[in-house]
Amino acid sequence: MSACLFDLDGVITQTAKVHAQAWKQTFDEFRIPFEIVPDYADYVDGKPRADGVQSVLTARGIEATPELVADIASKKDQHFLDLIHRDGVETYESSVSYIRQARAAGMKLAVVSSSKHTTEVLSAAALDSDFDAQVDGNLAEREHLPGKPAPDTYLAAATMLQTLPANAAVYEDALAGVEAGRAGRFGLVVGIDRAGQADALRAHGADIVVQDLAQLMNS
Template sequence: MLGLSDDIRAFLFDLDGVLTQTAKVHAAAWKSTFDAFLRSESDRTGEQFVPFDPVVDYDTHVDGRPRLDGTRAFLRSRGFDLPEGTDADPPGARTVHGISSAKNDTVLAMIREQGVLPYDGSVAYVRRLRALGLPAAVVSSSANCRDVLRAAGIEELFDVVVDGIVAKREGLPGKPAPDTYLAAARALGVEPVHAAVFEDALAGVASGRAGGFGAVVGVDRTGQADELRRDGATVVVTDLAELIPGEEGA
């Protein structure tokens, strides 16, 4: 059914890079934030400034992860051990929370200025699911998930949203742990083996594999098909329209 086994009865979608064209916005926001931090550290210590790579560093350290986890992972990769700080830290403070807050402010400003575009193939795929009476959920580490869905005009297509707000409230660890996807499957009343995960992030496909889902669809937007398969994708496409019977490229 729709490119997957007939055993699949529920469909769980990541947001950024799968449903909406916001992964590039997040990568740009991370780059702006981390580059500002790295420049200040270079000025402070005299060490060479090595900028954040919006492809390699983004894919390896931050894509698909909760914001604080992404900040910690990138800082560790550069040898920084900053204080955690708290939610009260001002944006840009030299703490994990301060840097994370600066990134969030930057991405929200970019979204307000640029708007949010959904991927047409993904919207067509979800609309086909709904026409067939099949349930769908969005699973995102973003605390801004519902705002993005509304801005893209697709919020009404989903029965369940498990986002960063839900994860924090329920104490769910973020991707690559499977807990947020498992929570979405439970909310839809479906066992993981009968649900499909749709992800563009390496951390996301790893969470689908760890959760024992019946299918893990890797959406290759950036030429990392081999890496998606390595980390857990059972199917890899460049656009979800490829899974729609009769569509071009299917």
Template sequence: MTEIGLPATVRACLFDLDGVLTPTALVHAAAWKETFDSFLRRLQGPEFEPFDATADYDEYVDGRPRADGVRTFLASRGIELPEGDEDDPPDHDTVHGLGNRKNVIVLDKIREDGVEAYPGSVRYLKAVRAAGLRTAVVSSSANCRDVLVSAGIEDLIDVRIDGVVARERGLRGKPKPDTYLEAAGDLGLGPDEAAVFEDALVGMDAGRAGRFGYVVGVDRTGQADELRRHGADTVVTDLDQLLGAKA
């Protein structure tokens, strides 16, 4: 299937959202930084070590469900918070409270600035569908549908497995492969018939653990070697680089 750069056995494409289809990974990273820096400043004073919106985001937060991102980053700093409840107000110093604070910030940024899909991703989505393949988006974000609509690409996606669906169905988040396996299943396919497209290292791990037919790493931040080490079969900086390529 050289016109879209995938093995001939692949019948569906399963795309992460943030950083793969839309540049919202940058929005999320900025929102996490604002959230964590405010919390750490209150906890540790003006000499606190700030959240690194590249290194800390990639290592502890990117691709994970929101509460897992809070737990994982805080654990890296030796901090443990009470879990709280999923509907905790955003000013509560709990795992869910911090996560909800981050979500408020993200939604404000999206409303203020809007969202546009990567042009290369739109071209690739259209080529995939023209080639007769099914499509799904697999994201830990609870705001996935809003982003798809804002970016004008919802009609190019057949199945959506996001943070809302994962919670409803009791699916474990990345790096577990559950959400990707669920997307393939909703399309009526096995994992060997689907390709995973990810920019996050935990997403690479999910693709490898789920034994998917092909895993594409999308390198927007200069981590191509890490993406390969975590299981990418190929790495591109934009999806339209796959057009006309040989898998």
């Protein structure tokens, strides 16, 4: 392997729980049923905001009009920013150590996230200088790249790193993310089980599943 491609929320930063809380607040305000377990993992985790909204609305039998999708997505974005500005951003220290070990070993590194706030989150976590490439929701929108589970954002990161997918590893905690890694034919897809869904991660395409990247240190 010559490159490591990391999802952000739930892999590097503990912002997945912040996203989940923001989604819950938002759907509650719109009086649309949403429970963090299992709905976050099943419908929105790892996806662009609008796609997540559409998944929930479809599951609830609600017409996903462009106006409703946009309103819900905007409100969720507002709640997420309010939460990180109030509470800050926590990282998984073992993931930070793993990233720096990979860099020291000469690996090329990229962060690949559906979030349009990747830059702000990395900056808040003091990780903005650790990656050679960044593919986020803003770039995906500009380049018209479909979000995960489509592989396009990961493939774009591999291109930016001048690395073949077969020579790169993908690190994901979301079902949509491991599915994207498998669809992109990456050399290794690592599922990180933060939510008791190891079997589902394997079923969606993870080659190996760990609970924490500390399990892969020095291996």
